[in-house]
Amino acid sequence: MNQVRTRFAPSPTGFMHLGGVRTALYAYLFAKKNGGKFILRIEDTDQERFVEGATEVIYDTLRDCGILWDEGPDIGGDYGPYIQSERKSLYLPYARELVEKGAAYYCFCTKEEIEERRAAAEARGEVFKYDKHCLNLSREEVQAKLDAGVPYVIRMNAPTEGVSTYHDLVFGDMSFPNSDCMDDMVLIKQDGMPTYNFANVIDDHLMGITHVIRGMEYLSSTPRYNFLYSAFGWEIPQYIHLTTVMRDAQHKLSKRDGDAYYSDFIRKGFLTEALVNYLALVGWNPGTDQEFFTMDELVQAFDVRHLNKSPGIFDVTKLEWMNSQYVQKMDFDRYLEMATPWFDKALAGKGMDYRRLAELMQSRTDIFSRIPEKIAFLAEMPDYDTAIFFNKKQKSDENVAKEVLPLLLPVLEGVSDWTEQSIHDAVMAKIPEWGKKNGAVLWPMRIAISGQESTPGGAFEIAYLLGKDETIRRMKESLEKLS
RNA sequence: GGCCCUGUGGUCAAGUGGCCUAAGACACCGCCCUUUCACGGCGGUAACUCGGGUUCGAAUCCCGGCAGGGUCACCA
Numbered sequence: 001m002n003q004v005r006t007r008f009a010p011s012p013t014g015f016m017h018l019g020g021v022r023t024a025l026y027a028y029l030f031a032k033k034n035g036g037k038f039i040l041r042i043e044d045t046d047q048e049r050f051v052e053g054a055t056e057v058i059y060d061t062l063r064d065c066g067i068l069w070d071e072g073p074d075i076g077g078d079y080g081p082y083i084q085s086e087r088k089s090l091y092l093p094y095a096r097e098l099v100e101k102g103a104a105y106y107c108f109c110t111k112e113e114i115e116e117r118r119a120a121a122e123a124r125g126e127v128f129k130y131d132k133h134c135l136n137l138s139r140e141e142v143q144a145k146l147d148a149g150v151p152y153v154i155r156m157n158a159p160t161e162g163v164s165t166y167h168d169l170v171f172g173d174m175s176f177p178n179s180d181c182m183d184d185m186v187l188i189k190q191d192g193m194p195t196y197n198f199a200n201v202i203d204d205h206l207m208g209i210t211h212v213i214r215g216m217e218y219l220s221s222t223p224r225y226n227f228l229y230s231a232f233g234w235e236i237p238q239y240i241h242l243t244t245v246m247r248d249a250q251h252k253l254s255k256r257d258g259d260a261y262y263s264d265f266i267r268k269g270f271l272t273e274a275l276v277n278y279l280a281l282v283g284w285n286p287g288t289d290q291e292f293f294t295m296d297e298l299v300q301a302f303d304v305r306h307l308n309k310s311p312g313i314f315d316v317t318k319l320e321w322m323n324s325q326y327v328q329k330m331d332f333d334r335y336l337e338m339a340t341p342w343f344d345k346a347l348a349g350k351g352m353d354y355r356r357l358a359e360l361m362q363s364r365t366d367i368f369s370r371i372p373e374k375i376a377f378l379a380e381m382p383d384y385d386t387a388i389f390f391n392k393k394q395k396s397d398e399n400v401a402k403e404v405l406p407l408l409l410p411v412l413e414g415v416s417d418w419t420e421q422s423i424h425d426a427v428m429a430k431i432p433e434w435g436k437k438n439g440a441v442l443w444p445m446r447i448a449i450s451g452q453e454s455t456p457g458g459a460f461e462i463a464y465l466l467g468k469d470e471t472i473r474r475m476k477e478s479l480e481k482l483s
Numbered sequence: 484g485g486c487c488c489u490g491u492g493g494u495c496a497a498g499u500g501g502c503c504u505a506a507g508a509c510a511c512c513g514c515c516c517u518u519u520c521a522c523g524g525c526g527g528u529a530a531c532u533c534g535g536g537u538u539c540g541a542a543u544c545c546c547g548g549c550a551g552g553g554u555c556a557c558c559a
Contacts, residue, residue, distance in 0.1 A: 011559050180486040189557040196559045220487050220554050289507050315494045318509040363522045442518035454520035
């Protein structure tokens, strides 16, 4: 058997859709699992859609994700070029070959004429299909128009009867009546560029792609591709059609939701590893209970038999959980480095101990973008309702606070070496003297200096982070607030 | 609308005719740990879309309904 070769063929739009990342991932995993090659090909046949810097977005995203290609525009390979626009001159001869074989023909109908016929068909409640109008032109008529420079497209001469079948590795045997799935689709556009459909077949064949892995939206157009392969006498590749990644049961993840792009998630503070790990599990499972995978483990575990046939909903909540697991397990220094800009967002200029803060925050970080809101109280004392001094279990309430805070004040003022340990020791030494439970002292203290029921870290950690002056100031302010 | 695909808890999912009075994970709820929260530990609620078959036996096979999705471009 030939070496497995898969490809990811995105068009450069300037963004990488998560669905695309997943498709690329599976194509990569499949190739690697089978000791094959993964090829990156840029499909930019649509000149009108050209976006500056868009191919870099594709490179960067894939590289970040660890989806590395063996052949591609930037690194070359034996089957280049890997950018369709640079292959432009290659397609027309193939289209002509098809014309010679009777599997395609020149069409001189203008867009306007076709639009008219389409509108007319729709008015009659019919679905428009190109009517093979130009197929009836004689060889001489065609040549005459060509010589006269009349603009043309080349269309596929699709069969109108019969049934087309093929086998999909995920969906099994597929069968379509030709009257429904076939269409005289355009192969070469008026501008001389091939359509995506045509270029795809040519490129996949020329690049020796053995397994075509793509979204299931191509399920019903695959017979057309197969018609082309057959017309050329080429071997038809294996197909692996992937389900759609959905936002909810009705909608797929779309650009308009603002959270369909890889970059959106990175901006929000998701870790690439978590994102890739999670994405791998939407529509595929390892057949075991394992949920956390490195790329190598993914390669080992990947098996098309465990690819699902039903679409999966992208569950951000679960992604957040997975991300928090990755955050917790990540190297502390890396966490500190990544968290620092987010700390700055809330605490810029406060000169706080970021190292200590990071220690406290690492287990409390699900996604980085939520850090500022969690630590905002450190920058500025929130306006709070004194009712939160009440906590049944800690035996605390406003009256207890009024009693305990004044006791605490001199103790804190007496701490000369403002470390967590000394604050802790000083306070803890006094609590038994006051005849209080720890909670009855520490709950009010924490509320008094944080203004929040829950905080990352306890009273001593918060006090340390805040510094002596600020702690004392907040204590006094809260005491005032209570009376 | 034609054609095609899909249908297990709120979500991801295991399940390929008996091992299913249906696993695991997220979320949710409760308990424990704890100076709060988080982390962690333990436990709980919750599902085979419906109707017909086939079979000794069906979540698993067949048919139909229903629901959702995809596709019908000189876009990719």
